[in-house]
Amino acid sequence: MTAVSASAAATQDAPLDDHPHADVAQILHALAEPTRLSLVHTLAGGTYRVVELTSTLGLAQSTVSAHLAVLRLAGLVTATPEGRATRYALADPEIDEVLAAAERFVARQREGQAPGAGSSTWQHLEAARRGLAAGGGDGRLAERAGG
Numbered sequence: 001m002t003a004v005s006a007s008a009a010a011t012q013d014a015p016l017d018d019h020p021h022a023d024v025a026q027i028l029h030a031l032a033e034p035t036r037l038s039l040v041h042t043l044a045g046g047t048y049r050v051v052e053l054t055s056t057l058g059l060a061q062s063t064v065s066a067h068l069a070v071l072r073l074a075g076l077v078t079a080t081p082e083g084r085a086t087r088y089a090l091a092d093p094e095i096d097e098v099l100a101a102a103e104r105f106v107a108r109q110r111e112g113q114a115p116g117a118g119s120s121t122w123q124h125l126e127a128a129r130r131g132l133a134a135g136g137g138d139g140r141l142a143e144r145a146g147g
Contacts, residue, residue, distance in 0.1 A: 033070075048088055
């Protein structure tokens, strides 16, 4: 076994416990919804009450409150009581930086500038998503058909 293959084998056998994958997945799951992304971008500009967020985003109060609850549970948003209302803010400004990095990545993908990028990458992803939405199992059939 070469040094490179031994190193690769050691890396492959390394316990996943060394990385906070579950915690990162929880945060990404909380962000994996366009309305919540809009809330995070809005909150990057300061603190807001629910009524201000509903007005800014044009959403129902119940919708905003439900999405804020998800973001709070993930530790992404803080809530500070202010009289009878509550002010919401990002727990850490880096959250918006993470989204900005993701948006830059998406822009490069769409322009075909990212490694392995190209229109087929997005067509492939969209075909897989459509397959899942149509009850197509895990998306592999749609992936093969749309490839």
